[in-house]
Amino acid sequence: MQKQDLRIVFMGTPEFAVGTLKALVEGGYNVVAVVTQPDKPVGRHAVLREPDVKVYAKEHSLPVLQPAKMKDEAFVEELRSYHADIQVVVAFRMLPEVVWAMPRFGTFNVHAALLPQYRGAAPINWAIMNGETVTGVTTFFLDHDIDTGRIIQQKTFDIPDEADMEYVYNGLMTLGAEIAIETIDRIIEGDGKVESMPQDSMETHGEVLHNAPKLFKDNCEIEWGKTCKEVYDFIRGLSPVPGAWAEVVLPNGNVIEMKFYKTCKTDIPAGENAPGHFVKEKKHCYIACADTLLELVSIQPAGKKRMDAMAFSNGLR
Numbered sequence: 285m286q287k288q289d290l291r292i293v294f295m296g297t298p299e300f301a302v303g304t305l306k307a308l309v310e311g312g313y314n315v316v317a318v319v320t321q322p323d324k325p326v327g328r329h330a331v332l333r334e335p336d337v338k339v340y341a342k343e344h345s346l347p348v349l350q351p352a353k354m355k356d357e358a359f360v361e362e363l364r365s366y367h368a369d370i371q372v373v374v375a376f377r378m379l380p381e382v383v384w385a386m387p388r389f390g391t392f393n394v395h396a397a398l399l400p401q402y403r404g405a406a407p408i409n410w411a412i413m414n415g416e417t418v419t420g421v422t423t424f425f426l427d428h429d430i431d432t433g434r435i436i437q438q439k440t441f442d443i444p445d446e447a448d449m450e451y452v453y454n455g456l457m458t459l460g461a462e463i464a465i466e467t468i469d470r471i472i473e474g475d476g477k478v479e480s481m482p483q484d485s486m487e488t489h490g491e492v493l494h495n496a497p498k499l500f501k502d503n504c505e506i507e508w509g510k511t512c513k514e515v516y517d518f519i520r521g522l523s524p525v526p527g528a529w530a531e532v533v534l535p536n537g538n539v540i541e542m543k544f545y546k547t548c549k550t551d552i553p554a555g556e557n558a559p560g561h562f563v564k565e566k567k568h569c570y571i572a573c574a575d576t577l578l579e580l581v582s583i584q585p586a587g588k589k590r591m592d593a594m595a596f597s598n599g600l601r
């Protein structure tokens with residue numbers, strides 16, 4: 285089988301998925317259709333915005349399907365009309381069996397974590413927030429449950445201590461495209477057959493399995509009662525989006541809410557400063573954590589723009 289003979293339907297929505305779709309198109313693979321989310325209203329004037337995947341697909345004259353419901357009969361019939369041999373899913377939504385079981389070679393997903401670790405919607409964020417030093421990407425066949433299917437292949441990616449979510453996101457987007465191409469090539473070489481491994485048979489060396497639930501305001505709130513390292517990791521795992529936030533006690537006793545984008549760990553003892561209290565010393569400003577002070581670099585007070593932490597500190601009376 286040649287790559288031009290393998291009919292591929294691609295499914296994805298955000299920028300992260302575009303990396304893989306672009307690799308397929310520029311690599312000469314036969315992408316016969318693209319499935320993505322419906323356009324969504326954005327901003328005060330609710331202007332409809334096209335998903336990043338749709339924008340790329342239109343630029344390359346690929347048919348685009350945007351079902352509101354994945355079980356809609358008209359959509360299922362239209363999808364079936366493309367006679368896909370395989371479906372490739374990147375950063376999309378949960379698929380019903382009628383969709384993922386449709387191609388003769390199945391449907392595989394590119395997940396931005398080393399499964400079975402970090403199953404869920406936000407694996408990149410949670411790996412950094414939990415202080416992981418290594419993450420990666422996984423290709424696996426879809427089944428009835430979320431992120432539990434048979435693993436085809438994995439690639440690792442180092443997380444530097446100073447890396448934020450944007451750095452890891454960009455790295456895994458590139459790595460995800462690479463592993464998708466390699467997985468497809470293995471399927472082609474095997475005439476549709478490829479070795480895969482059930483997740484429950486994988487050795488986890490006694491590690492606790494972490495999940496990666498969707499991010500909401502509640503689970504993006506900083507707990508100042510944790511160690512400086514834990515708070516530091518939490519903040520960089522949510523930077524630049526959606527942004528970690530918390531209430532801060534200013535020197536005058538006022539309490540304000542702000543977001544945090546860049547911080548630095550220190551060995552300066554918190555001393556008598558209670559967790560969550562703002563501390564200003566000469567040309568530096570800090571927040572007290574459970575053990576030491578966390579230096580602030582880039583923040584956004586509620587109702588204001590993102591700014592240098594010292595600029596905010598200098599404006600305090």
